[in-house]
Structure formats: C-alpha cells, structure tokens
Amino acid sequence: MINEEDVKKFAEAKKCKDCLGWHKYCKAECCKIISLEIDPKILDKNDSEYIILKVGKQLCPSDQYYYRLRDVRYTRGTLRFQKDRIHIFGRKVFYIHPCKCLDENNLCTIHSTSKPKLCKALTLETAHEDHQGFIVTDNCLFRYKMKGGDENGEN
Numbered sequence: 666m667i668n669e670e671d672v673k674k675f676a677e678a679k680k681c682k683d684c685l686g687w688h689k690y691c692k693a694e695c696c697k698i699i700s701l702e703i704d705p706k707i708l709d710k711n712d713s714e715y716i717i718l719k720v721g722k723q724l725c726p727s728d729q730y731y732y733r734l735r736d737v738r739y740t741r742g743t744l745r746f747q748k749d750r751i752h753i754f755g756r757k758v759f760y761i762h763p764c765k766c767l768d769e770n771n772l773c774t775i776h777s778t779s780k781p782k783l784c785k786a787l788t789l790e791t792a793h794e795d796h797q798g799f800i801v802t803d804n805c806l807f808r809y810k811m812k813g814g815d816e817n818g819e820n
C-alpha cells in the first residue's frame with residue numbers, strides 16, 4: 666500500500682519532464698551509488714580495505730572513466746571498491762560515494778556530451794527494461810514514472 670507522500674509524488678512525476686525537476690526528491694542519487702552484484706557474505710570474509718571484483722570483459726575507456734570518477738580503480742580486468750563505502754540493504758550491496766563531477770547543488774559539472782556513456786544510458790526506457798544492470802534508486806523520478814508516465818530525463 667502506498668502512502669500519501671508517494672501518491673503526491675506519482676502525480677507530480679506525471680508532469681515532471683526531466684531529472685532537474687526531480688532533484689528536490691532524488692538529490693541525484695544515481696550519481697552517488699553503484700549497485701554491486703555480490704553476495705553480502707563476501708564482505709565478512711574479506712579483511713582487506715578493498716573489495717576487488719573481476720569484470721568479465723575489458724572495460725571501454727568511457728566505462729573506466731565512469732568508475733574513476735567514483736574513485737574506483739580499474740586494473741587488468743578488476744574494479745577495486747573501498748570497503749568502508751560499501752553498504753548492505755537487505756540482501757543488496759551498494760557502493761556509496763559521490764561522483765567527482767557532482768557539485769554541491771547535485772548538478773553534473775561536465776557537459777552532457779563529456780559524461781561517461783553509462784551516465785547517459787539510464788533513461789525511462791532502460792529503467793523500464795530492467796537490463797544493463799541499472800538500478801533505479803528509491804527516490805528516482807523513473808520509479809515514479811513507471812506507473813504510466815511517458816517522459817524521459819537526463820541529469
């Protein structure tokens with residue numbers, strides 16, 4: 666059952682045209698969080714300062730840049746996440762650290778053409794399709810638009 670605040674947000678989301686109009690709710694969560702597809706138990710078993718994850722493929726320069734902006738090091742097919750920035754919610758694991766390009770008003774300081782491809786790839790359509798490993802964060806506009814909205818947005 667949804668609460669009154671959510672009812673208001675669903676109604677507002679129908680009229681909201683882009684991410685900027687939704688920042689008062691989401692505060693650009695997508696620029697501060699990365700979902701990690703790992704078993705939370707791995708964290709208990711690991712004494713190191715870092716969690717090192719193998720990526721199954723060579724990351725393209727744009728994807729490497731995306732992780733670098735989050736202070737995640739990419740070397741030889743692995744990504745190194747600082748462990749004290751990793752948080753578990755339920756069975757889900759998240760790396761929480763803001764992108765270097767996010768300013769104090771939660772705006773991206775690099776031009777939309779310079780953003781990593783991954784930043785541009787999350788749209789209402791891709792969020793709907795539930796692929797490419799995107800997470801739609803709890804306060805994201807797309808979550809509220811999924812109930813029948815039709816606009817697209819970019820932060």
Ligand code: SF4
Nearest residue numbers: 696764766767773784
């Ligand atoms: S580059 Fe811009 S859009 Fe991408 S995560 Fe950083 S602040 Fe957000």
Ligand code: SF4
Nearest residue numbers: 684691695805806820
């Ligand atoms: S994609 Fe979602 S969380 Fe990110 S800026 Fe847009 S509305 Fe906010």
